[in-house]
Amino acid sequence: MFHLLSAESYKLRKSKSFYICMIVTAVIIFLMYLMLATADRIRSGQLENGTGGIVITQSGDLMEAESSSIWDEIGVAGIVQQLFSGELLPCITAIFVSIFVVGEYVGGMMKNIVGKGNGRGEIFCARLIVTEAAVIFIYLAAIAAVLLFGGVFVGKEGFAVEHFWQDLAVYTGMQMLMGIGLTAVFVLIGESSRNYAAGISLGIGVASLSVFLFSGLDLLCRNSTFTPSAYWLVTRSAACPIQGVTAGYVIETFVVSAVWFVLAAGLGMWHFCRADIR
Amino acid sequence: MEYVLQTEALTKIYGGTKVVNEVSMHVERGSIYGFIGKNGAGKTTFMRMVAGLARPGAGTVTLFGSRDLKRQRMRIGTLIEEPGCFPGMTAAENLQIVRRSLGITERGRVDEVLELTGLSDVGKKKVRNFSMGMKQRLGIAISMLRNPDFLILDEPINGLDPTGIKDMRDLFIRLNHERQITILISSHILGELSKVATHYGVVREGVLIEEFSAAELALRCRRCQKLVTENTETAVRVLEEVINIHSFDVPEPGVIRIFERLSDTAETNRQLVENGVILRESYLTGQDLEGYFMELS
Numbered sequence: 001m002f003h004l005l006s007a008e009s010y011k012l013r014k015s016k017s018f019y020i021c022m023i024v025t026a027v028i029i030f031l032m033y034l035m036l037a038t039a040d041r042i043r044s045g046q047l048e049n050g051t052g053g054i055v056i057t058q059s060g061d062l063m064e065a066e067s068s069s070i071w072d073e074i075g076v077a078g079i080v081q082q083l084f085s086g087e088l089l090p091c092i093t094a095i096f097v098s099i100f101v102v103g104e105y106v107g108g109m110m111k112n113i114v115g116k117g118n119g120r121g122e123i124f125c126a127r128l129i130v131t132e133a134a135v136i137f138i139y140l141a142a143i144a145a146v147l148l149f150g151g152v153f154v155g156k157e158g159f160a161v162e163h164f165w166q167d168l169a170v171y172t173g174m175q176m177l178m179g180i181g182l183t184a185v186f187v188l189i190g191e192s193s194r195n196y197a198a199g200i201s202l203g204i205g206v207a208s209l210s211v212f213l214f215s216g217l218d219l220l221c222r223n224s225t226f227t228p229s230a231y232w233l234v235t236r237s238a239a240c241p242i243q244g245v246t247a248g249y250v251i252e253t254f255v256v257s258a259v260w261f262v263l264a265a266g267l268g269m270w271h272f273c274r275a276d277i278r
Numbered sequence: 279m280e281y282v283l284q285t286e287a288l289t290k291i292y293g294g295t296k297v298v299n300e301v302s303m304h305v306e307r308g309s310i311y312g313f314i315g316k317n318g319a320g321k322t323t324f325m326r327m328v329a330g331l332a333r334p335g336a337g338t339v340t341l342f343g344s345r346d347l348k349r350q351r352m353r354i355g356t357l358i359e360e361p362g363c364f365p366g367m368t369a370a371e372n373l374q375i376v377r378r379s380l381g382i383t384e385r386g387r388v389d390e391v392l393e394l395t396g397l398s399d400v401g402k403k404k405v406r407n408f409s410m411g412m413k414q415r416l417g418i419a420i421s422m423l424r425n426p427d428f429l430i431l432d433e434p435i436n437g438l439d440p441t442g443i444k445d446m447r448d449l450f451i452r453l454n455h456e457r458q459i460t461i462l463i464s465s466h467i468l469g470e471l472s473k474v475a476t477h478y479g480v481v482r483e484g485v486l487i488e489e490f491s492a493a494e495l496a497l498r499c500r501r502c503q504k505l506v507t508e509n510t511e512t513a514v515r516v517l518e519e520v521i522n523i524h525s526f527d528v529p530e531p532g533v534i535r536i537f538e539r540l541s542d543t544a545e546t547n548r549q550l551v552e553n554g555v556i557l558r559e560s561y562l563t564g565q566d567l568e569g570y571f572m573e574l575s
């Protein structure tokens with residue numbers, strides 16, 4: 001098992017898609033900050049002098065409003081929440097996992113590993129563990145990028161919220177939990193499709209279209225206390241609060257993630273152990 | 279006889295069709311076994327089942343005399359269809375992944391197999407930029423990583439130029455002679471196969487129709503005068519005692535193959551007839567290897 005983990009880790013280190021996904025995430029976070037900074041500058045009238053900014057006048061007099069920064073409303077914690085509540089990270093995860101998992105079938109590398117003394121269950125587990133670790137790395141890189149660019153664009157004030165670091169740690173942990181479950185679902189998709197186009201498109205479909213599906217299910221269940229979207233990883237991840245998380249919510253999140261993980265990993269392993277390798 | 283591979287009624291069914299139909303193959307230790315059959319005859323599926331990449335529908339596989347396939351498969355190297363590798367990585371990086379996956383601790387093993395297959399000077403060139411021949415060599419290098427006792431090679435010389443084919447042939451012979459590696463090799467290039475194979479198996483529509491040695495094949499393809507007669511015993515006596523011909527055989531009742539005096543068949547016929555042998559047919563025959571295989575498969 002350890003030698004398989006070593007091989008998968010080596011493969012991950014040599015995987016361009018891993019680094020590209022991290023870089024793309026960081027660039028998108030940078031652009032998010034840039035957009036907000038631009039909006040902030042427009043709002044505070046800093047662009048008014050011939051730079052195309054919006055100038056608000058009343059009867060020819062420039063409006064003198066009390067300057068309130070956009071960062072006061074959003075802050076770094078808000079950006080972290082925006083990052084996880086959108087479809088960016090699920091889509092990036094879907095793309096990376098599909099490339100990482102399907103690549104072994106497309107190139108034929110799997111033929112060199114299966115049937116050479118390694119059990120198929122061990123091979124699947126090693127690949128799943130390293131894929132999960134890689135996604136956690138991507139999530140951590142995303143958090144690091146939010147904090148780094150937050151320091152650059154917002155400054156110290158962006159972090160000056162009560163219990164910022166404590167809330168961030170809990171929130172990150174919760175997102176990791178859900179990310180682990182979601183990654184297992186993407187591994188299952190990649191494993192069963194064994195094709196780049198199918199794996200990536202199905203993965204992105206699950207990451208983005210499932211939100212609409214569960215919204216529809218919520219509407220169908222509007223007369224009951226059961227809310228389906230609370231039990232799907234993407235929608236639960238989006239709805240996760242960054243402050244005031246209760247122990248009950250954490251336990252429920254753990255259970256939801258564990259159920260999806262066990263279901264997806266179990267199905268993926270069952271398929272991998274039974275299917276012929278081409 | 280010590281066999282490296284024995285299968286018993288090995289069968290694979292896809293969509294209700296038996297693509298491998300009760301194949302019982304015997305690969306002797308130290309041999310180079312040429313596996314012959316048309317496209318879609320079931321060669322690759324058979325090899326994939328032996329290698330553990332596909333589950334047999336029925337039948338058994340015995341490797342090195344054991345049914346503990348998980349352990350015994352550690353002693354085989356495979357190159358089935360195209361070489362399995364990541365095109366965006368170098369040859370050495372691909373080999374490192376397989377080395378780690380197989381739990382081989384010697385780091386120098388990668389350089390050894392690169393050297394063995396003539397890829398030691400490819401440097402940082404990505405596999406996607408390799409020629410077909412280089413990719414095939416990399417496939418062989420991967421299959422050689424764990425110093426296998428048995429190599430399973432599916433069409434390893436496909437797409438190679440004549441020099442590449444010769445290099446591969448020399449490599450197979452070297453591995454077989456110097457390292458005593460048994461090789462099961464399938465190929466469509468029968469002329470090339472006949473230069474290395476010591477044994478053959480012919481598969482047609484999933485059925486292994488015949489297994490024979492290279493010596494038997496040479497005998498079967500040998501040029502001869504073929505006689506069809508009603509009185510075989512008399513003909514045999516006349517050949518030995520009257521005409522003094524001893525190099526002949528009787529492959530089936532009523533058929534005699536004579537391997538000498540082929541330049542004077544008319545005289546042989548005359549003497550046979552004069553001594554009371556009823557000849558129905560008498561003709562010169564003999565096939566090249568390709569013709570013989572085509573007839574079989």
